[in-house]
Amino acid sequence: MNLRDIALLNLRRRKGKAAFVLAGLAIGVATMVALVGLAEALTQQINHKLEKYGANILITPRSDQLALTYEGLNLGGFVFESREIRQEDLKGIERIKNASNVAAVGPLVLGAVRVGQVAEQAQQALLAGVDLEASEVLKPWWKIEGQWPKPAQVMAGHEAARVLGLAPGQEVEINGKRLPVSGVLEATGSQDDGLLFMRLGDAQETLGKQGLVSMVEVAALCKDCPVDDMVSQISEILPGAKVMAIQSVVKGRLETVRHFRSFALGISALVALLGSLVVLVTMMGNIKERTGEIGVFRAIGFRRAHVMRVVLWEALLLSLAAGLAGYLAGMGAGQLSLPLFSEGHGASLGFHPWLAGGALVMALAVGLGSSLYPAWMAARLDPHQALRAL
Amino acid sequence: MSYLSAENLEKSYGQGQSLAQALGKVSFEVEKGEFVAVMGPSGSGKSTLLSLLGALNTPSSGRYVVDGLDIYALGQDQRADFRREYLGFVFQSFNLVPYLSLAENVMLPLATLRMGKAGKRALAAEALARVGLAGKEGRLPNQVSGGEQERTAVARALVNRPPILLADEPTGNLDQQNSREVMELLARLGGEGMTIVMVTHSRDCAGHASRLLSLRDGKLVGDGLPPLRVVEQPAAAQTAQAVCG
Ligand SMILES: Nc1ncnc2c1ncn2[C@@H]1O[C@H](COP(=O)(O)OP(=O)(O)OP(=O)(O)O)[C@@H](O)[C@H]1O
Ligand SMILES: [Mg+2]
Numbered sequence: 001m002n003l004r005d006i007a008l009l010n011l012r013r014r015k016g017k018a019a020f021v022l023a024g025l026a027i028g029v030a031t032m033v034a035l036v037g038l039a040e041a042l043t044q045q046i047n048h049k050l051e052k053y054g055a056n057i058l059i060t061p062r063s064d065q066l067a068l069t070y071e072g073l074n075l076g077g078f079v080f081e082s083r084e085i086r087q088e089d090l091k092g093i094e095r096i097k098n099a100s101n102v103a104a105v106g107p108l109v110l111g112a113v114r115v116g117q118v119a120e121q122a123q124q125a126l127l128a129g130v131d132l133e134a135s136e137v138l139k140p141w142w143k144i145e146g147q148w149p150k151p152a153q154v155m156a157g158h159e160a161a162r163v164l165g166l167a168p169g170q171e172v173e174i175n176g177k178r179l180p181v182s183g184v185l186e187a188t189g190s191q192d193d194g195l196l197f198m199r200l201g202d203a204q205e206t207l208g209k210q211g212l213v214s215m216v217e218v219a220a221l222c223k224d225c226p227v228d229d230m231v232s233q234i235s236e237i238l239p240g241a242k243v244m245a246i247q248s249v250v251k252g253r254l255e256t257v258r259h260f261r262s263f264a265l266g267i268s269a270l271v272a273l274l275g276s277l278v279v280l281v282t283m284m285g286n287i288k289e290r291t292g293e294i295g296v297f298r299a300i301g302f303r304r305a306h307v308m309r310v311v312l313w314e315a316l317l318l319s320l321a322a323g324l325a326g327y328l329a330g331m332g333a334g335q336l337s338l339p340l341f342s343e344g345h346g347a348s349l350g351f352h353p354w355l356a357g358g359a360l361v362m363a364l365a366v367g368l369g370s371s372l373y374p375a376w377m378a379a380r381l382d383p384h385q386a387l388r389a390l
Numbered sequence: 391m392s393y394l395s396a397e398n399l400e401k402s403y404g405q406g407q408s409l410a411q412a413l414g415k416v417s418f419e420v421e422k423g424e425f426v427a428v429m430g431p432s433g434s435g436k437s438t439l440l441s442l443l444g445a446l447n448t449p450s451s452g453r454y455v456v457d458g459l460d461i462y463a464l465g466q467d468q469r470a471d472f473r474r475e476y477l478g479f480v481f482q483s484f485n486l487v488p489y490l491s492l493a494e495n496v497m498l499p500l501a502t503l504r505m506g507k508a509g510k511r512a513l514a515a516e517a518l519a520r521v522g523l524a525g526k527e528g529r530l531p532n533q534v535s536g537g538e539q540e541r542t543a544v545a546r547a548l549v550n551r552p553p554i555l556l557a558d559e560p561t562g563n564l565d566q567q568n569s570r571e572v573m574e575l576l577a578r579l580g581g582e583g584m585t586i587v588m589v590t591h592s593r594d595c596a597g598h599a600s601r602l603l604s605l606r607d608g609k610l611v612g613d614g615l616p617p618l619r620v621v622e623q624p625a626a627a628q629t630a631q632a633v634c635g
Binding site for chain 2: 001002003005006009010012013014292293295296297298299300301302303304305306382383384387388
């Protein structure tokens, strides 16, 4: 039997006394684990969404006119005239410092076209030439009835198809050329609904803008992409273009989750403080109750440090148990409440070694930290007075 | 110089107006192997004296030397080491740790020593056997009688084979039968060369000792043979049939 055994035997044979400290610590740890775990799960969900969100950098020609936006282009009769970006120059994007963060570069050529056979019946429509491969990354939400346009084919946005009366398999005359309609885009709720789409090269030819693009969408994919850095890097290689980061709704949510995380940490700190108080008060009570016993320890030759070690061993063993119990309880509680915070089903908190480690460190820090004073008190007890307490 | 010597040991509690002298300038010497009983009315300073002899208290003045060691010139840690190496304590109220079994209680003085578990167990079993408690090693204190608890306390005081045993009313809470058993045990230890200082209220118990110190109002008022002593040799005390308790 050594000092640790004494601590262990005390905890084992006087479970009721240990239970208070254990519960105080475990609740604190569980709260921290549940809140931080939830914040982490939500952050990951949103990061995941961010990655799927598509373009987050937009490159447009520098223009002295009013802001050049999708909306601007959609307003019928608005004269579209601006310098364009040379497609060649886009190759430079592959060489920027953060090139590895670029998941897709989607050049887009835009221009008005005449749709219909006879001049009187003809309608104006906006034709977009897109890079199909990039579109899959940039517009992951696109659903097509029919197929992507093959060379010399056209795909219509949902609204364009309705107004022009187009359906997959039909033909449409664009700028005097009859082309088959490969598919119709399901409604997206964006300006894409009002466009006609062709492959980039076809569109450039149809619009007479060979080698030119009207705007470029870039997807920077990663959870903490240095988007702002990338914007300036791209600006450098495309001096004639305006490069903007798109502030997405998802980013706003990420901000919210960041706040939730700060809140979680704040609450955890508060609970840790309360836990410390519970441990401190309970341990002080225990020491008071055990005064005579400590007198015996001192009488039979324990040094002050030995008494302190017995108390700290108890705190250490309790803290370890509380860390483990609190972690498991916190994960359980977090898992149960996760559906309340997130839309998706089957989401899970997941195992994070740092969270498990953090739980243990917190339990040890709080448990041992707030036992230091009681342990010191115990060690400082005057052995003669302590024995008189019996 | 004697094995154990108290020189003008004085102890006052409190300060200023409430200053009260519990023990006033007590001097005496004890030779190795003596069995000394300390008697006196309640409040006469017996426990205070014993706590000073046990290096548990600090005298207001005076010197206390054991085996050449000036105890109160030592630091706290060395005093603790002195207690561990020189002293065994037996108190009136058993003083067993409630959550430790008898064997574990007896092993307590060994807890801070570097020694294998088996070695400690063997020493504890041996000490318990000496006090007639073989077979009850695993019991908790509340699972044995008061006499058995007191004998366990004696076993704990013996386990590391200290040269000195200090006992404060070891039979205070025991009936006659148990008191006699404990006293015979102490007398036997005295016979084996252990130096014993025992505080008692009972003249019968004091009869087991080889010498009696009498205290009154913190002063040493008597130093001589104990009462009811019929035999001279301390070793013969173990056969004394005096009723004690
Ligand atoms: N820690 C203390 N603080 C203040 N006064 C004390 C303290 N310890 C003892 N005293 C006082 O010192 C005097 C001697 O006490 P002590 O305990 O030594 O007497 P005692 O002879 O052992 O008495 P009893 O036979 O009742 O055990 C008493 O008046 C007591 O009240
Ligand atoms: Mg007393």
